[in-house]
Amino acid sequence: xxxxxxxxxxxxxxxxxxxxxxxxxxxxxxxxxxxxxxxxxxxxxxxxxxxxxxxxxxxxxxxxxxxxxxxxxxxxxxxxxxxxxxxxxxxxxxxxxxxxxxxxxxxxx
Amino acid sequence: xxxxxxxxxxxxxxxxxxxxxxxxxxxxxxxxxxxxxxxxxxxxxxxxxxxxxxxxxxxxxxxxxxxxxxxxxxxxxxxxxxxxxxxxxxxxxxxxxxxxxxxxxxxxxxxxx
Numbered sequence: 714x715x716x717x718x719x720x721x722x723x724x725x726x727x728x729x730x731x732x733x734x735x736x737x738x739x740x741x742x743x744x745x746x747x748x749x750x751x752x753x754x755x756x757x758x759x760x761x762x763x764x765x766x767x768x769x770x771x772x773x774x775x776x777x778x779x780x781x782x783x784x785x786x787x788x789x790x791x792x793x794x795x796x797x798x799x800x801x802x803x804x805x806x807x808x809x810x811x812x813x814x815x816x817x818x819x820x821x822x
Numbered sequence: 823x824x825x826x827x828x829x830x831x832x833x834x835x836x837x838x839x840x841x842x843x844x845x846x847x848x849x850x851x852x853x854x855x856x857x858x859x860x861x862x863x864x865x866x867x868x869x870x871x872x873x874x875x876x877x878x879x880x881x882x883x884x885x886x887x888x889x890x891x892x893x894x895x896x897x898x899x900x901x902x903x904x905x906x907x908x909x910x911x912x913x914x915x916x917x918x919x920x921x922x923x924x925x926x927x928x929x930x931x932x933x934x935x
Contacts, residue, residue, distance in 0.1 A: 721862065747923075756826075756912055756926030757865070801864060810924075812857075814864035 716740050719802055719813030728822050732789040736802035736813045739783065743804035743811075746778045748787045751799045751815065760800070761787070792820045825849070828913050828927035835903050835934050843898045843930050845913030853916045854896040855880075855924065856888060858909040865912065871896055903934045 719736045726732055734748075745764055749757035763769045766780045775788040785804075789796055797820050802813040829844045847854065852873045857865040857880075867880030871890040885907060887899045896915075900907055910931050914924040 717864075719864075754929075756914075756928050758926065759923050762923065803865075810867065812865040814862055 717802065717804060717811045717813045720816055721814050723817040723819060725819045725821060726792055728792060728794060728820055730792050730820075732787075732792050732796070732818060732820075734787040734789075734800050734802075734816050734818070736785050736804075737783055738785070738804055738811075740804070740806070740811075741780075741783070742806040742809075745805040746776070746785050747803040747805070748774075748776055749801045749803060749812075751801060753798075757801055794820045794822050796820050826913055826915055826925055826927035828911075828930050830930060831928065832931040833933070835900075835932060837903055837905060837934055839903050841900045841903055841932070843900075843911055843913075843932070845896045845898070845927060846894050847896075847913075847915045847925070848894065849915060849917075849925065850893060851915035851917050851925070852893070853918060854890065855914045855916075856886070856896070856898045857912045857914065858882065858907075859912060859929075860909050868898065868911075903932075905934045908932060908934045 747762040748760045751757040761776045773790045777786040799815040801815040826847045855870045856868040869888040913927045916924040
């Protein structure tokens with residue numbers, strides 16, 4: 714079993730839709746949970762990070778962590794064509810970080 | 823503009839040749855990382871450095887070496903390239919070893935033929 718699982722998609726939604734992206738993990742030592750956005754032929758950029766369980770909101774983006782279920786989510790409200798990218802979850806413990814394979818998202822105008 | 827600079831942006835390399843990918847950051851971050859990104863496998867850590875003068879092995883270190891002579895530079899060397907090292911390579915840095923926020927370069931697309 715991989716340490717981090719993420720549905721690679723591709724996911725295609727109409728503009729304005731609510732998008733839900735998810736990852737599951739197996740290592741209970743992970744403490745930091747992150748979402749990166751990667752546009753085509755670019756490096757990943759940090760979108761949000763949370764420490765331990767709970768919710769974090771930033772504009773149209775909400776990150777959720779449920780450590781009891783080993784499950785994290787990223788919600789995008791009122792999705793825009795500019796949100797079209799690959800979204801990678803990442804998790805870290807001391808001196809260790811693991812990325813999911815990424816979910817490709819297309820928001821259709 | 824502050825950030826991470828990688829060079830070259832792309833390269834075609836004959837198998838068996840030696841190649842060094844360059845990475846320079848100007849944010850004075852202590853920690854630096856090298857990842858490779860392959861379709862379906864995501865980002866995999868090759869080597870890391872928590873501070874100048876120290877390095878460590880990541881998930882897929884075989885065939886690669888790194889050095890960290892100073893804070894700003896973290897070159898990655900392929901001693902004798904093989905086709906399985908065809909990938910996109912990303913350098914990243916973060917302020918601490920706890921990996922809260924990492925900043926990535928634009929990547930180097932390497933094709934080994």
